Amino acid sequence: MSPRASAAIIRHEFRVMFSDPSTLVFLLFMPLLMVALMRQLFAGALAAEGFPGANGSEFAVPGMAVAFAAFSVSYAGFTFFRDHGWGTWDRLRAAPLSSVELIAGKVVPTVAVTVAQLALLFLLGGPLFGFRVAGSVFAIGLVVVVLALSLSAFGMAVTALARTMQQLNAIGTVGGFGMAMLGGAWVPVSAMPGWAQAVAPAMPTYWAMKAFRAVVLDGGGVPDVVVPVLVMAGFGVAFTLLAAAKFRLEDSKAYYG
Amino acid sequence: MLHIEGLRKAYGDVVALRGVDLDVAPGEIVSLLGPNGAGKTTLVSIVAGLRRTDAGIVEVDGIDARERSVEVRRRIGLAPQDLGIYPVVSVRRNLLLFGRLVGLGQRELRSRIEEVAEALGITGLLDRQGGTLSGGQKRRLHTAIALLNRPPLLLLDEATTGADVETRAQILELVRGLAADGSAVLYSTHYLQEVEDLSASVVLLDEGRVIARGGVKELIAAHADPVVELTFDGEVPPVAASGGATVEGRRLRLATTDPASTLTAVLPQLPPGSLDSVEIVRPSLEAVYLALTGRRYQEADQEAEHVSPS
Ligand SMILES: Nc1ncnc2c1ncn2[C@@H]1O[C@H](COP(=O)(O)OP(=O)(O)OP(=O)(O)O)[C@@H](O)[C@H]1O
Numbered sequence: 398m399s400p401r402a403s404a405a406i407i408r409h410e411f412r413v414m415f416s417d418p419s420t421l422v423f424l425l426f427m428p429l430l431m432v433a434l435m436r437q438l439f440a441g442a443l444a445a446e447g448f449p450g451a452n453g454s455e456f457a458v459p460g461m462a463v464a465f466a467a468f469s470v471s472y473a474g475f476t477f478f479r480d481h482g483w484g485t486w487d488r489l490r491a492a493p494l495s496s497v498e499l500i501a502g503k504v505v506p507t508v509a510v511t512v513a514q515l516a517l518l519f520l521l522g523g524p525l526f527g528f529r530v531a532g533s534v535f536a537i538g539l540v541v542v543v544l545a546l547s548l549s550a551f552g553m554a555v556t557a558l559a560r561t562m563q564q565l566n567a568i569g570t571v572g573g574f575g576m577a578m579l580g581g582a583w584v585p586v587s588a589m590p591g592w593a594q595a596v597a598p599a600m601p602t603y604w605a606m607k608a609f610r611a612v613v614l615d616g617g618g619v620p621d622v623v624v625p626v627l628v629m630a631g632f633g634v635a636f637t638l639l640a641a642a643k644f645r646l647e648d649s650k651a652y653y654g
Numbered sequence: 655m656l657h658i659e660g661l662r663k664a665y666g667d668v669v670a671l672r673g674v675d676l677d678v679a680p681g682e683i684v685s686l687l688g689p690n691g692a693g694k695t696t697l698v699s700i701v702a703g704l705r706r707t708d709a710g711i712v713e714v715d716g717i718d719a720r721e722r723s724v725e726v727r728r729r730i731g732l733a734p735q736d737l738g739i740y741p742v743v744s745v746r747r748n749l750l751l752f753g754r755l756v757g758l759g760q761r762e763l764r765s766r767i768e769e770v771a772e773a774l775g776i777t778g779l780l781d782r783q784g785g786t787l788s789g790g791q792k793r794r795l796h797t798a799i800a801l802l803n804r805p806p807l808l809l810l811d812e813a814t815t816g817a818d819v820e821t822r823a824q825i826l827e828l829v830r831g832l833a834a835d836g837s838a839v840l841y842s843t844h845y846l847q848e849v850e851d852l853s854a855s856v857v858l859l860d861e862g863r864v865i866a867r868g869g870v871k872e873l874i875a876a877h878a879d880p881v882v883e884l885t886f887d888g889e890v891p892p893v894a895a896s897g898g899a900t901v902e903g904r905r906l907r908l909a910t911t912d913p914a915s916t917l918t919a920v921l922p923q924l925p926p927g928s929l930d931s932v933e934i935v936r937p938s939l940e941a942v943y944l945a946l947t948g949r950r951y952q953e954a955d956q957e958a959e960h961v962s963p964s
Pocket residue numbers: 665668669670688689690691692693694695696697735
């Protein structure tokens with residue numbers, strides 16, 4: 398296999414993405430707005446937990462980053478449905494490239510968008526909200542990349558299972574939102590009811606939040622995120638296997654059922 | 655160039671192909687005819703690797719299409735029945751993407767884009783967004799994409815759907831040119847006239863089976879007498895006629911080698927006022943189709959968006 402075909406598709410996907418950037422803009426700016434609105438709320442909660450100097454962004458920035466990254470899982474599927482809708486899916490399949498090259502070409506841009514979305518929030522968090530990382534910035538980067546991979550794998554699994562755009566939206570949005578909610582991205586896990594605390598570790602987002610907290614608030618480094626990163630990677634592998642088992646290149650995907 | 659043997663394919667309970675044999679030699683144009691649902695698209699899709707087979711052999715240039723799909727696709731240009739272009743990028747970007755996917759290098763790609771754009775008359779549209787093209791212009795771009803790799807085997811699935819007279823003539827001219835340069839062309843269509851214009855050999859598919867094949871002239875000579883077709887206001891009255899007479903609804907069909915004398919013989923037998931219209935169906939591919947299936951091509955094809963004009 399040669400990376401050339403994948404590279405051509407990746408470039409093309411970005412071009413298509415930027416031809417209508419509204420979704421991207423939404424995914425990038427909504428979380429900034431949410432952080433601005435919710436930050437104060439968390440300042441008090443963090444003070445009570447023993448971080449008196451906290452301004453709330455220490456929770457709100459990673460929280461909204463994860464929450465909106467989880468929203469973007471349906472975007473992964475959307476890029477496939479779009480090709481089905483345009484009739485270009487069969488054309489891509491008729492081109493002389495392997496299915497791995499084709500899938501890579503479609504998935505890499507989605508992962509890149511999620512990484513960019515997460516990174517942008519962390520980068521703008523400082524100047525906009527006084528967000529500071531007490532620990533290793535590299536560890537944050539590591540968590541961001543693994544989280545993006547794991548969420549994209551979830552997106553692929555949803556894509557494989559969904560036959561219509563409605564199903565994709567339903568599973569993607571509800572699944573993404575629920576995953577962020579239960580994982581403690583909107584409300585800190587410690588503030589959730591007992592049953593929710595019990596299911597939280599079943600969410601990859603929980604591990605992302607845990608890792609971010611360890612670095613941002615507790616000043617941790619790479620060794621402190623190894624376990625969460627491995628768990629997220631495990632989720633990623635499981636989602637990938639599910640996607641691989643259920644994905645059929647020749648399945649047709651419809652906008653409507 | 656293309657060799658198919660015993661090809662079978664079912665979608666669940668729907669059997670689309672029931673053992674099809676088909677060969678297309680380099681430089682040959684084979685037109686694949688058949689009513690809606692006959693299995694044309696299924697056949698073409700299988701050759702292009704878009705669908706799996708249940709049984710049978712599919713070889714392109716001697717290469718097994720199932721085992722070595724990528725190599726086979728390298729030799730194929732496919733213009734599917736359904737339009738497939740990116741509406742949100744320019745015509746040139748559409749061609750660039752698919753040109754890169756067939757492995758053309760930068761410089762070669764640029765000149766190849768000029769060539770296919772020229773061949774399909776879209777040179778002036780290269781910088782337009784795909785989505786802003788008219789239906790026929792989209793069809794040209796759609797067809798142009800299939801030509802980028804100078805395919806030894808070209809698969810055109812109803813390439814002239816929605817095309818105006820000029821686009822149609824251009825596409826037919828193109829197909830003839832490619833065949834003259836040695837490409838094998840499998841051309842599915844509903845326009846019987848096109849087949850006659852291309853002087854292609856015909857494979858007539860019906861319900862997943864090949865029911866006839868050969869040159870247009872040979873098929874007509876072998877299967878088709880002119881048919882006199884009488885349509886009545888009410889029920890078809892009893893008529894004595896030599897040769898084959900078939901009744902279908904309010905229609906009586908008389909196969910004959912001499913339509914004029916058949917008419918003279920039959921008309922006096924009819925109750926006054928009962929006859930609605932008379933038509934003489936001249937021997938054409940359509941008559942071959944009628945002879946083989948007992949159905950008019952247009953009727954078999956009622957749901958087609960575009961009914962054969964012949
Ligand atoms: N994806 C599918 N799932 C189930 N049945 C299918 C599918 N695609 C085609 N069929 C069925 O297979 C048969 C052959 O269809 P096909 O599209 O090959 O016909 P066709 O000759 O191309 O018709 P048309 O002239 O309408 O394009 C039809 O009965 C059709 O309903």
